[in-house]
Amino acid sequence: MTGVPIFPPPPGSAAALPEAPASPPLAPVPDPSPDAITVLVVDDERSNVESLEKIFLREGMRVLCASDAKRALEVVRTHRVHVVLTDLMMPGTTGLELLRAVKQVAPDVEVVLMTAYGSVEAAVSAMRDGAYDFVEKPLKRVSIVKSVRKAAERQKLVAENRSLKDEIKRLAHRDLVGSSPALRRVVDVATQAAPSQATVLVLGESGTGKELLARYIHERSARARGPFVAVNCAAIPETILESELFGHEKGAFTGATGRKDGRFARAAGGTLFLDEIGELQTSVQVKLLRVLQEGEFEPLGGHTQKADVRIVAATNRDLVAEVAAGRFREDLFYRLNVIAITAPPLRARREDIPLLVDHFLGLYCAKNGRPRLHPTRGSLDRLMDYAWPGNVRELENVIERAVVLSRSDALGEADLPEHIASAPAAASTQLTFEMGTPLDEIELRVIRETLRHTRGDKSVAAQLLGISTRTIYRKLDGVADDGDRPR
Numbered sequence: 477m478t479g480v481p482i483f484p485p486p487p488g489s490a491a492a493l494p495e496a497p498a499s500p501p502l503a504p505v506p507d508p509s510p511d512a513i514t515v516l517v518v519d520d521e522r523s524n525v526e527s528l529e530k531i532f533l534r535e536g537m538r539v540l541c542a543s544d545a546k547r548a549l550e551v552v553r554t555h556r557v558h559v560v561l562t563d564l565m566m567p568g569t570t571g572l573e574l575l576r577a578v579k580q581v582a583p584d585v586e587v588v589l590m591t592a593y594g595s596v597e598a599a600v601s602a603m604r605d606g607a608y609d610f611v612e613k614p615l616k617r618v619s620i621v622k623s624v625r626k627a628a629e630r631q632k633l634v635a636e637n638r639s640l641k642d643e644i645k646r647l648a649h650r651d652l653v654g655s656s657p658a659l660r661r662v663v664d665v666a667t668q669a670a671p672s673q674a675t676v677l678v679l680g681e682s683g684t685g686k687e688l689l690a691r692y693i694h695e696r697s698a699r700a701r702g703p704f705v706a707v708n709c710a711a712i713p714e715t716i717l718e719s720e721l722f723g724h725e726k727g728a729f730t731g732a733t734g735r736k737d738g739r740f741a742r743a744a745g746g747t748l749f750l751d752e753i754g755e756l757q758t759s760v761q762v763k764l765l766r767v768l769q770e771g772e773f774e775p776l777g778g779h780t781q782k783a784d785v786r787i788v789a790a791t792n793r794d795l796v797a798e799v800a801a802g803r804f805r806e807d808l809f810y811r812l813n814v815i816a817i818t819a820p821p822l823r824a825r826r827e828d829i830p831l832l833v834d835h836f837l838g839l840y841c842a843k844n845g846r847p848r849l850h851p852t853r854g855s856l857d858r859l860m861d862y863a864w865p866g867n868v869r870e871l872e873n874v875i876e877r878a879v880v881l882s883r884s885d886a887l888g889e890a891d892l893p894e895h896i897a898s899a900p901a902a903a904s905t906q907l908t909f910e911m912g913t914p915l916d917e918i919e920l921r922v923i924r925e926t927l928r929h930t931r932g933d934k935s936v937a938a939q940l941l942g943i944s945t946r947t948i949y950r951k952l953d954g955v956a957d958d959g960d961r962p963r
């Protein structure tokens with residue numbers, strides 16, 4: 477195996493080169509491995525290039541050669557190169573200019589310069605421009621190999637780091653993961669509601685993704701370019717909630733040393749997410765009602781202002797019960813409840829668990845800089861069987877913990893918390909359905925869950941359900957046949 481010659485034939489032709497003196501046969505050079513370092517040697521002196529090529533080939537590297545900066549740049553553009561080893565002084569474009577051009581075209585590629593004895597100044601300036609290292613001529617085999625190897629190691633690290641960062645960025649844009657009919661129905665309503673100005677009330681147990689749904693609505697609304705401002709009504713003390721929401725003027729109350737915008741003002745042009753609205757004190761409920769009715773608010777000690785926000789509110793409380801108990805104003809409830817969306821609990825959409833596990837494994841492996849883990853069959857069964865009272869947030873925490881603590885290259889049962897790993901198989905023997913769920917969907921879920929319960933044994937499942945095994949096959953096949961139809 478030889479390097480890929482990109483060196484142009486010298487003036488005249490290749491035949492004009494003096495014949496190499498017969499030398500004793502050398503041991504054959506091994507083929508570089510697929511993950512071998514690729515080094516591009518750039519020098520106008522052909523003999524130099526040839527001896528460097530020999531050195532690197534013997535080191536198991538892949539070698540590309542170029543006689544000037546222009547060709548070198550072409551190679552960097554068209555080939556996967558890890559390290560460029562270039563002479564500093566070349567006719568035409570210098571090594572320094574090549575360095576700058578390479579950094580522009582391929583910032584991850586490391587450049588090592590070969591400098592003539594005494595040109596330290598140029599070398600220092602090259603380092604400032606991003607060269608990895610420089611080696612002085614006459615070249616010493618050991619030091620040149622060492623320098624190129626270290627440059628390649630750094631190139632690999634930088635490239636890996638960059639791809640991890642990309643992965644994190646991609647995943648940080650949090651998507652609503654899941655394909656269950658229950659989630660799809662909710663997402664459909666959210667998608668329809670998003671472009672309107674209507675107030676949306678997101679209901680659901682803790683950790684079901686209410687805030688994620690609120691952001692989803694914001695991102696698909698005409699206000700997507702505006703701010704998304706969240707207020708956790710439960711976390712802000714009652715005494716300051718009003719000024720937090722509406723802002724205040726200087727001197728409006730003791731301690732108001734300056735004027736301050738509230739969340740309504742900060743969310744102007746965007747969406748105001750009122751989280752845990754069920755915890756809102758009655759005094760603030762009245763003020764909020766006024767904003768919703770009149771589209772205006774008043775900072776403490778200030779003048780009336782127009783409210784330019786779209787409201788999305790969320791709660792895990794049963795607001796109807798809160799109204800009945802006299803803790804939540806009925807008129808405010810009706811103002812908020814224009815479009816209500818209920819985020820389904822995770823146990824009502826177990827088929828989303830594998831997707832979510834995969835999603836969080838990707839996220840946390842990338843965050844922790846470790847190779848991608850995949851769940852074993854056993855651990856996935858345990859995760860599918862568990863009841864998830866804390867819903868998606870609990871699942872996310874379990875996966876993050878497993879990624880941090882796991883020592884193997886798969887996510888096994890041993891990586892799960894004890895109460896999940898040892899949960900009795902098919903812990904839940906109950907299914908929950910939303911009112912109005914189509915019957916064929918209910919039928920299918922019952923069949924699937926029964927099959928999980930019997931660990932895939934179709935004849936036991938058929939006995940339990942009082943139908944024939946053939947019917948089970950037929951129902952399941954029916955689904956496979958009409959792929960996209962929402963069920």
Ligand SMILES: Nc1ncnc2c1ncn2[C@@H]1O[C@H](COP(=O)(O)OP(=O)(O)OP(=O)(O)O)[C@@H](O)[C@H]1O
Binds near residue numbers: 681868
């Ligand atoms: N469908 C989903 N896909 C991906 N991630 C999700 C999904 N649902 C929830 N999550 C994640 O689970 C966590 C909890 O979600 P979120 O904060 O939206 O829930 P919540 O209903 O507002 O919870 P709480 O009532 O406790 O405030 C977040 O990290 C969120 O990104």
Ligand SMILES: [Mg+2]
Binds near residue numbers: 751
């Ligand atoms: Mg929340």
